[in-house]
Amino acid sequence: MTDRKQAEEALRLNQDRLAFVLRTTGIGLWLNTLPLGALNWDNRTRELFFIPPDAEPTIELFWSRIHPDDREPTRLAVEAALRDRTLYAIDHRAVNPDTGEIRWIRSVGQASYAPDGTPILFDGINCDITDRQQAEAVLEERK
16 A cells, blocks of 8 residues: 555544544534634534524624623633633533524634744634533522
8 A cells, every 4th residue: 555545544534533523422613714704614513503504604693693691701712712822612602593592502722823923723612511501500599
């Protein structure tokens, strides 16, 4: 087997493994170029934010789906992660504009930087934590 064939096979195997992990965990991916405009989201992330598969997510659409009470904390978390070169990690709510359904989402990501220090990519994951948030609310009510 040639080096090229081995590399292609290793890449395919890694892609299959990643697809398996994403499929079985329910994690969604976002792989975005900065500055944020059009967003590169996989189908799971689109689903978490109530974005139809045929719609193209944008930063404006993202902000419109974030619960109004969570927009400012989310914006500040993004800014801090980019400025301080730290992990972006936040729990926020997405709202379905058609039904009012609320979904809690844990978002975690990090930027990549050009040699001059300019942030160029902002990539991460999302996962649904609605069940956890609801269970915590029930426990808090029982206190």
